[in-house]
Amino acid sequence: MLNQIDLSRIDLNLLVLFRVVLEERHVARAAARLSLTPSAVSHALGRLRLLLNDPLFLRTPKGVVPTARALELEEPVTEIIARIEQLIGSAAPFDPAKSRRRFTIGAPDAVLVSTSVQLLRLIATAAPHIDLALIHLMPAPRGGAIGGPWHQSLDMLERRELDVAMLPLPAVSPRFEARRLYDEDFVLAMRKGHPLAKAPTRAAFSQSQHLLVSLSGEARGFLDEMLAKRGLERRIALTVPNFMMALVQLSGSDLIAALPRRLVQQHASRFGLVFVELPFARKPDAIRAIATKAAMRDAGIAWLMQVVVSAVGAGQP
Known part of the structure; x- marks a missing residue:
């Protein structure tokens, strides 16, 4: 023993x-x-x-x-x-109202765009001297080891290159602490007055010109796999490197795109967009705030995690 x-x-x-x-x-x-x-x-x-x-x-x-x-x-x-x-380690107490620390938060592009405004507003009120770095996290091209496509982001947390990450992960290892923020599903977005604005059929959906967010430019996404299982395919007429550019391009064209619901709901009126449900059912992704358990023993990181949960979601495990 x-x-x-x-x-x-x-x-x-x-x-x-x-x-x-x-x-x-x-x-x-x-x-x-x-x-x-x-x-x-x-x-x-x-x-x-x-x-x-x-x-x-x-x-x-x-x-x-x-x-x-x-x-x-x-x-x-x-x-x-x-x-x-x-x-x-340092045992200095953490006072958010007085602290001048700099924290780093990472998340995929769409998550950052749809959560950063409320997060920054809350931090500016509670901790006016704290600085933030927001980092765009990307999945590994072929999945990878433990942690799937997001194993590189989890590694960044363990190396203390990130303080908190917001990731679409169903579960994490015991080394991490995770809080469920919200469930993200996708909708079909397009400009106002688009012919497909009234519940498109699967055939009309597959025959339309699509926009795809793809940092690498690869013209294939999760919808293509769903279509292939049904003997269908679609034309990717345009790929763009980020979601904000996708919103801009949709507003001035007849392109359609499957985009995160939360993102579209927040920005539809600004860009003159409408959205409908996808013609194919897809299980939502659980977006979680994640930090290492070791980092959570830092009072500042624990505070940051709570702020993220308060600003963005309900904080369920």
Whole structure:
């Protein structure tokens, strides 16, 4: 049992190493993050195996996979590291009315556009001296590892490059704290007076000229997969790199576009747009505010998370 061991003989860095290997599922990548050699990481894992009497990680052609015991240890190890960071870190109290800190919030383009106004208004009132950096987060092209297409954004949180992220994730690992902000679905947006403004049929929808928001310029989105399953396809007549440009282009053309409902509702009158329901049902995405549990022990980050929840959503887990 761990409580029967002389703690003076235990290197707490082993816990940090354990967490990084668990995150990376790869010894060489973990070594790079820790500025160690792969052999040093392997040696440290050997010490951990002896200490915990479990293999912890099993080798595979693509890296390592954690044992059931390693997965059980993930949350308590994360909590231990967070408590240590809290103890040895800055313990200065946080007063939002007086603080001059600078926080960084990241989210996909559409989420930033549809939430930033109310968020900035609330922060300006409660904390007039605090500065913010809003960062545009993008999904990885091919999904990636744990965290799916947003694993790079989660990595940014763990590296403290972001304080809080707002992401369309169904769930997060125990290393993170998440609060549900709202559910985002898509609608079909177009200019006022557009022929399709009255509940378009699937055939009319697929035959129309579409606009797609695509930073890379790739003319394929989630709707194309839905159409393909029904033996249909559409013409992507224009791709644009962001959602605000999409609104501008829709207002002066006969193009149509599937856009986030919240975004369109907020800006339809400004751009002279209307919207109808998509002719295909699609499950909404849950948008969540996310921070690492370690970061949440910083009173300033905890305050920021609460502000995001208050400004944007209901804050459900």
